[in-house]
Amino acid sequence: xxxxxxxxxxxxxxxxxxxxxxxxxxxxxxxxxxxxxxxxxxxxxxxxxxxxxxxxxxxxxxxxxxxxxxxxxxxxxxxxxxxxxxxxxxxxxxxxxxxxxxxxxxxxxxxxxxxxxxxxxxxxxxxxxxxxxxxxxxxxxxxxxxxxxxxxxxxxxxxxxxxxxxxxxxxxxxxxxxxxxx
Numbered sequence: 001x002x003x004x005x006x007x008x009x010x011x012x013x014x015x016x017x018x019x020x021x022x023x024x025x026x027x028x029x030x031x032x033x034x035x036x037x038x039x040x041x042x043x044x045x046x047x048x049x050x051x052x053x054x055x056x057x058x059x060x061x062x063x064x065x066x067x068x069x070x071x072x073x074x075x076x077x078x079x080x081x082x083x084x085x086x087x088x089x090x091x092x093x094x095x096x097x098x099x100x101x102x103x104x105x106x107x108x109x110x111x112x113x114x115x116x117x118x119x120x121x122x123x124x125x126x127x128x129x130x131x132x133x134x135x136x137x138x139x140x141x142x143x144x145x146x147x148x149x150x151x152x153x154x155x156x157x158x159x160x161x162x163x164x165x166x167x168x169x170x171x172x173x174x175x176x177x178x179x180x181x182x
Contacts, residue, residue, distance in 0.1 A: 081121030
């Protein structure tokens with residue numbers, strides 16, 4: 001009887017340990033899921049407009065069907081990154097993500113006085129060079145410092161009417177994204 005009780009207690013303790021380990025590991029394993037799905041779309045060359053989400057179809061990235069999306073991957077090991085272009089006057093937002101899924105920077109057109117997007121992405125070493133004026137960048141560039149070198153930039157536009165979606169997607173495709181030549 002005591003032996004059976006010890007086996008049950010040992011099983012419960014082992015089950016609890018396994019349960020806690022799995023719960024603690026899941027966020028680390030799923031954080032790169034979005035990065036991996038974007039990476040599977042193809043090589044990281046400039047801005048990539050994502051196909052619109054349609055009802056009844058899989059939506060693995062959990063995108064809002066009302067918004068138009070574009071993504072760009074930037075590797076700061078190749079130099080500072082840049083995202084530039086002109087966006088429509090309606091709502092837009094930009095978010096910079098690290099590979100692990102954390103948001104490095106985020107802004108919307110409500111924080112801006114124009115519809116011009118001019119974002120510079122720098123790692124700490126590049127920011128130090130910028131502060132020492134050893135890097136020459138355009139005036140008005142919004143400086144974003146990231147601790148990580150692998151970044152993903154997501155730009156979202158909200159077309160006011162479905163008929164305008166194609167025009168908004170063309171505006172997204174017209175954005176320039178990549179490494180600065182310094």
